[in-house]
Amino acid sequence: MLDALSERLQGTFKRLGSHGKITEADLDVALREVRVALLEADVNFKVVRDFIAAVREKALGQDVMQSITPAQQVIGIVNEQLVEILGGNQEPLKRASQGPTKILVCGVKGSGKTTLTARLGLHLKSQGMRPLLVATDFERVAATEQLQVLGQQIGVPVYAEEREAPAPAVGKRALREAERLNANAVIVDTRGAVALDDDFADELAALADEIDPTEVLIVVDSMTGQEAVNLAKEFDEAVEGTGIVVTKVDSDARGGAVLSVRQVTGLPVKFITTGERLEALESFYPDRFASRVLGMGDVVSLVEKARETIGERDVKDVARRMQRGEFDLEDFLQQMEQVKKMGPLSGLLDMMPGMGGLKAQMGGASLDEDYFKQTTAIIQSMTMEERRRPDILNGSRRRRIAHGSGTTPADVNRMLNQFNQAKKLMQAMTGGKGSGGAGGLRRLLGF
Ligand code: GDP
Numbered sequence: 001m002l003d004a005l006s007e008r009l010q011g012t013f014k015r016l017g018s019h020g021k022i023t024e025a026d027l028d029v030a031l032r033e034v035r036v037a038l039l040e041a042d043v044n045f046k047v048v049r050d051f052i053a054a055v056r057e058k059a060l061g062q063d064v065m066q067s068i069t070p071a072q073q074v075i076g077i078v079n080e081q082l083v084e085i086l087g088g089n090q091e092p093l094k095r096a097s098q099g100p101t102k103i104l105v106c107g108v109k110g111s112g113k114t115t116l117t118a119r120l121g122l123h124l125k126s127q128g129m130r131p132l133l134v135a136t137d138f139e140r141v142a143a144t145e146q147l148q149v150l151g152q153q154i155g156v157p158v159y160a161e162e163r164e165a166p167a168p169a170v171g172k173r174a175l176r177e178a179e180r181l182n183a184n185a186v187i188v189d190t191r192g193a194v195a196l197d198d199d200f201a202d203e204l205a206a207l208a209d210e211i212d213p214t215e216v217l218i219v220v221d222s223m224t225g226q227e228a229v230n231l232a233k234e235f236d237e238a239v240e241g242t243g244i245v246v247t248k249v250d251s252d253a254r255g256g257a258v259l260s261v262r263q264v265t266g267l268p269v270k271f272i273t274t275g276e277r278l279e280a281l282e283s284f285y286p287d288r289f290a291s292r293v294l295g296m297g298d299v300v301s302l303v304e305k306a307r308e309t310i311g312e313r314d315v316k317d318v319a320r321r322m323q324r325g326e327f328d329l330e331d332f333l334q335q336m337e338q339v340k341k342m343g344p345l346s347g348l349l350d351m352m353p354g355m356g357g358l359k360a361q362m363g364g365a366s367l368d369e370d371y372f373k374q375t376t377a378i379i380q381s382m383t384m385e386e387r388r389r390p391d392i393l394n395g396s397r398r399r400r401i402a403h404g405s406g407t408t409p410a411d412v413n414r415m416l417n418q419f420n421q422a423k424k425l426m427q428a429m430t431g432g433k434g435s436g437g438a439g440g441l442r443r444l445l446g447f
């Protein structure tokens with residue numbers, strides 16, 4: 001999924017180098033590559049143009065931080081801007097304040113509407129709601145049966161009429177059936193068309209009038225890229241959409257549709273679907289998606305895993321300290337111990353932003369236990385004062401610590417450099433002072 005784009009961007013950032021200050025010329029070269037990568041990923045050209053302009057402005061306006069590499073800094077800004085074009089915050093499915101929540105699913109033929117109708121049914125059912133699925137597509141052969149089979153599979157009732165009738169009339173009767181069944185969610189599947197002609201637009205609009213939907217979800221097939229995005233805009237004009245669902249993201253190596261659709265239509269992406277199984281429905285989180293694009297996708301999983309293993313309070317506390325720049329060696333030690341509980345280190349390092357380099361520096365997978373032991377030993381040989389205020393660690397203290405931990409002063413220095421690097425990076429990731437950073441981690445952690 002999105003592998004092509006992800007690889008291109010990572011290649012670009014690698015070439016930005018890991019030393020020194022970023023110059024305007026370096027930045028322009030990198031941004032030119034980012035632009036090409038996005039265009040090749042089939043992102044809408046206007047979206048790309050605005051994106052590049054925004055990243056450039058932010059990058060030039062930002063203080064250059066010491067000890068954070070230009071590449072990391074640019075990645076931070078690109079990440080932030082990706083989150084922005086994807087809509088910023090996650091937008092959950094709206095619920096009706098009165099009466100059943102009504103969802104109208106529309107889009108072109110074959111985009112995944114019927115499957116999505118069932119998926120939403122399953123999703124709402126798993127949240128304790130009582131959904132009713134409604135078939136209004138008489139055009140496609142066996143469309144009704146398709147929905148009935150899916151409904152049966154997930155144990156959700158389906159309202160379908162045997163004889164062909166105008167969709168708005170079917171919708172009206174379906175609402176009555178929902179009342180009779182005491183359903184509190186009604187999800188209406190519609191027929192698709194290849195293009196949105198006037199008749200079809202009128203029919204959809206009449207159906208929407210009849211149902212008065214809480215949500216009008218427009219389905220965008222990511223495999224058809226910009227064509228699907230432009231059609232989504234037309235659908236929005238015809239039926240006033242409230243949200244987008246991008247389907248088949250699993251089969252799309254490019255990602256252009258997801259990355260463009262918010263900016264082109266102005267509608268929030270509410271879900272993506274990532275497989276044929278009915279469970280393959282994901283709430284859309286702009287920050288998580290941006291991380292995936294940048295190949296830092298597992299940061300979220302990492303944080304979620306950390307939450308489960310460590311408990312939410314600790315994670316938030318540490319994150320707050322990171323953000324304030326108060327993260328010290330004692331925190332570092334505790335973090336290491338908690339990370340150890342989470343599983344093999346080499347896998348975890350891959351999940352952490354910027355830690356891939358550390359891993360390479362340390363000699364790859366072999367570092368796991370040794371690295372932990374050594375770092376732990378070094379920190380444990382420090383006094384509490386030294387752990388809290390690493391800046392007091394002068395040469396003689398470092399020698400004493402090396403001696404106490406059975407390491408060399410060079411080992412101590414390397415460990416301290418890594419700590420400082422990690423601290424800077426964490427501050428940037430959490431949007432701490434001086435970085436204008438991504439704020440991604442902060443958003444993830446919900447504070
Ligand atoms: P509709 O014509 O808009 O109702 O589309 P359908 O719901 O019938 O789906 C068309 C095809 O796309 C079916 O074969 C689905 O299994 C497939 N499909 C839908 N969503 C996804 C997805 O997220 N990933 C993949 N790989 N296939 C999907």
Ligand code: MG
Nearest residue numbers: 113114137143
């Ligand atoms: Mg269908």
